[in-house]
Amino acid sequence: MVTSDLLPASARWHIAAGRAWPLGASPVPGGVNFAFHANGARAAWLVLMDAVDGTIVAELPFPEGGRFGTLFTATVRRLDTDRFHYGYRVAYTSGGLSPVLLDPYATELTGAGEWGQRPRYRSAVAPTDFDWGDDRPPRIPHGDLIIYETHVRGYTRHASAAVTSPGTYAGLREKIPYLRELGVNCVELLPVFEFDETDNTFVSPATGKPLRNFWGYNSVGFFAPKAGYASRTGQGDASRELKSLVKAMHAAGIAVILDVVYNHTAEGDHRGPTLSLRGLDESAYYLLDDAGRPLNLTATGNTVNCNHPVTRTLILDSLRHWATEYRVDGFRFDMAAILTRGTDGRPLSDPPLVEAIARDPALAHCVLIAEATDAAGVHQIGSFPAYGRWSEWNMRYRDAIRRFLLGRPGSAGEFATRLVGSPDLYRERGATASVNYITCHDGLTLADWTSYDHRHNEPNGEDGKDGIPDEESWNCGHEGPTDDPAVLRLRAQQARNALLLLLASHGVPMILAGDEFGRTQHGNNNTYGQDGPLGWVDWNHRVAHAGLLGFTRRAIALRHAHPVLRRTVHPDSRVAPGAPCPPVSWHGEEPWEPDWSEGSTLLAAMLHEDRDDAPADCVYLAVNAGGSERTVRLPEPPPGLRWHVFADTGSPAHQDGHEVGEEPLCGDTHWTLGAHASLLLVAGGV
Incomplete structure (x- = not known):
């Protein structure tokens, strides 16, 4: 709709029927093409907003001649994307108007401001003129990967990180020399899709202040990088800075894998905000129950309807975007079991999306790693549909190595199977189908696994009941910090035991950032909301645990030096x-x-x-x-x-x-x- 006071403004632009592909906002000669899907809409408007303060400048109707099925298209001449942001508004055939909706294909989401500010999101067009120069992705053979899982903000936000731009893509880039010295050749980044860090309903019991959604597992957009991770807040800065990070990693011989969240979004359940997908075609984008409310198979409020053709296309286009526009080297899929569910919510033996990802030409170079579970009881470890491409986070390896090092009954034979690449799970797929790990972001750190028998999650504001109840951990004789030399000596041995076995095991090893120098979260095994010293990497531990750091570096070098440890076939x-x-x-x-x-x-x-x-x-x-x-x-x-x-x-x-x-x-x-x-x-x- 064009309100009367905006009619003169709308005359500045010439709007005509556009092209149906690609979806989203695409610069064309003399203007910008817009295309989006909205089922059940009788009309739609392009909402233009001032790039400085978000004030609505005009609402331009999509021309009737630009409708193709459920697609609305328009080409707007003389539109300067540096001066104007945009959104969509639709009128439903059932009656009523939507709020201003984000473009699901927006390559940049502005309006979030600096980290910690409540966002007022607007869609924007990210620049595409980044100079990749002679960038050469490392293309590391799968069996040679050593993955290092880290969080962009948490890795360098602590003052001890001693970087120029703490908590940012640029700050992480400053740590590349350290990563090279350590010997890892692949960094797996926790979510960098735009998310709302203020979306956390819990407060700190100590201060009463709201906690953050620190980890970022609540995607707002599937194509836009997290703006709050950029050291500068101008339009396009997040895109340029993340690309610069990837380029620098590649120059150092380090691959970059993104932890991606397609199983749910920040729109939550029926009580959550209508930001984008819900307002455009809720039944296509989300699994719904018989009452029309979101099915909650992810413990987050909603579940993405991954194998609906419209949603499947959205996810594939998003993956292609990151693989080509950002040149990332692979993806780890959060709660990937959701990707196997059909439009009725039931697991499929031959899920179209999972196969399409595996067969897509633009993704042929990408490492594909599934977290082969969800929050509704589906466990596909060893049975995730692989199509010759997919690897899995092997949680059974994690449990086996922990149980064995604690001397649990029956654990020696179990770990022997894990040591040679879990042939009971991956006999037809080879050892590299198994991504082996002792710890990850979700759970105790390695130092805490040797220091605590129980989780200590009181700071999370959930009465200490959140997180994994039992982690097969052992405090080595004392719960938490101690000066007892015997306890400290035993903890040092257990940490080295775990790292040595991990790096000597067949499969792809993954190390949690900071484990190499004794990082602690003081027994908290669910720091998703801890945007503070508890959730940040404290680099002071490099001095206190210099021996462990040296051991880890040498064990990584040992793996690089001995092909017998990196065999892709189960021995x-x-x-x-x-x-x-x-x-x-x-x-x-x-x-x-x-x-x-x-x-x-x-x-x-x-x-x-x-x-x-x-x-x-x-x-x-x-x-x-x-x-x-x-x-x-x-x-x-x-x-x-x-x-x-x-x-x-x-x-x-x-x-x-x-x-x-x-x-x-x-x-x-x-x-x-x-x-x-x-x-x-x-x-x-x-």
Whole structure:
């Protein structure tokens, strides 16, 4: 509609029927083309707003000749997208007008201001003239990836990060030299789609102030980068800064994966705001119950109707946008089990969206990782429809490594299966289908896993009842901080044990940012609302835990140096003709005599690979998860090689590991492993 006082303003622009594709706002010669889907609308208006303060300047009717099915299109001549933002308003055939709606395809959402300000979102057109120069994505083979999960704001917001632009894309870019030194080659960023950090109903029990939606798992737009993560607040700054970060990561040989949230949105349930999708075609974009209210299969209020053709197109277009316009190297899909649900909410054996993502040419270079669960009881770990492309966050690996290191009954055999890439889950898909991790953003940090038996979530304002109830953690004898040398020594061993096993396991390892130097959240295992020191990475721990940091760096270097640890095929115990030993062999206190009993706390494995163009690659790993010393007799290494000590987490001389190529010779046929200690030997020359 064009109100009377705006009629003169509308005359500044010439509006005509537009093109149906692409959807969204697209610059064309002399103006801008707009196209969007709105089912059940009899008319629509383009709402133009002043870019400075958001004042509505004009509401221009979409011409009738620009309607194609449920698509409304218009081309507006002489429209300066730097001066004007936009939205849509629709009149429904059932009666009534919508509020001003965001464009689902908007490449920028303005009006949020600086971080922490209540947003008044407007759609805008992000610049597309970024100079990528000679950018060359690293295209790291899947089996060689070492993923580092981090949060853009939380990684550098703490003063100890010592960056020029804390809490921003630019601040993270300043940490690239550190990432290179650590040895990781892939960074997985928690959500960077635009989200509303003020959307949290809980308050701090200590201060009474509202908590933030710090992690950002409440997408407002699927195409727009989070403006509050930019160091500057001008139009296009977030887009340019995120692209600059990706470009710089690539130049350093580091791939970038985005944690994407397509399973729900910030519109919430029937009580939530109507921002965009709900006002355009609620039944296409969301799963609804018989009463027309959103189905809540995500524990967030609504569930995206991912396999509806309209929504499927939206998600695919969004992924293509990030893969081509931002040149990211892959995606981790939050609650990906939702992507497999049909339009009736039931899981599909052959979900069109999941297959389309796997087959899409523009995404052929992308790593695809599924969190193969949702909040409504669907667990597809090992059975997520892969189509030859998808990997999974392997939660069974997480549980197995924790249970084994705590000496739980039956855990040795379970972890042995996880160590060789979980062939029980991924036999047809290969070891790299398993993304292995001990910790992630959701749960205890590694330091807290060794320091707390129970979650301590009182600061979250939910009476301490939120978060994962039981994390298979052990405080090593004291709950929380302590000065007891014996407890601290045991915690140091357990942290090193976990990292060593992770980096020696077949599959793709993922490390939580800060675990390499003992980051703590003081037992809070659900810091989604903690935008403060509790949720930020405190870089002071680099000094206090320098030994752990050095150990992690060396263990990463060890993985890079030994192809036997990065095999994409699950190793088995069959000896190939002419080979001195099988790809994997299992041992105990005596060579070739593993203990698979229910109460076993000793696991030993020799991993071997013959190579035509180089000497055989072989490592021996022994783990004593029990509370008493164990002595093992070492198996013979391949002919012509001798064992060298990379690390013994229970020995002061070897606890922090040795540099690759500088491992001291192991001069004995037996090795005594302390309680809760791990040994890793590498086979090499004299």
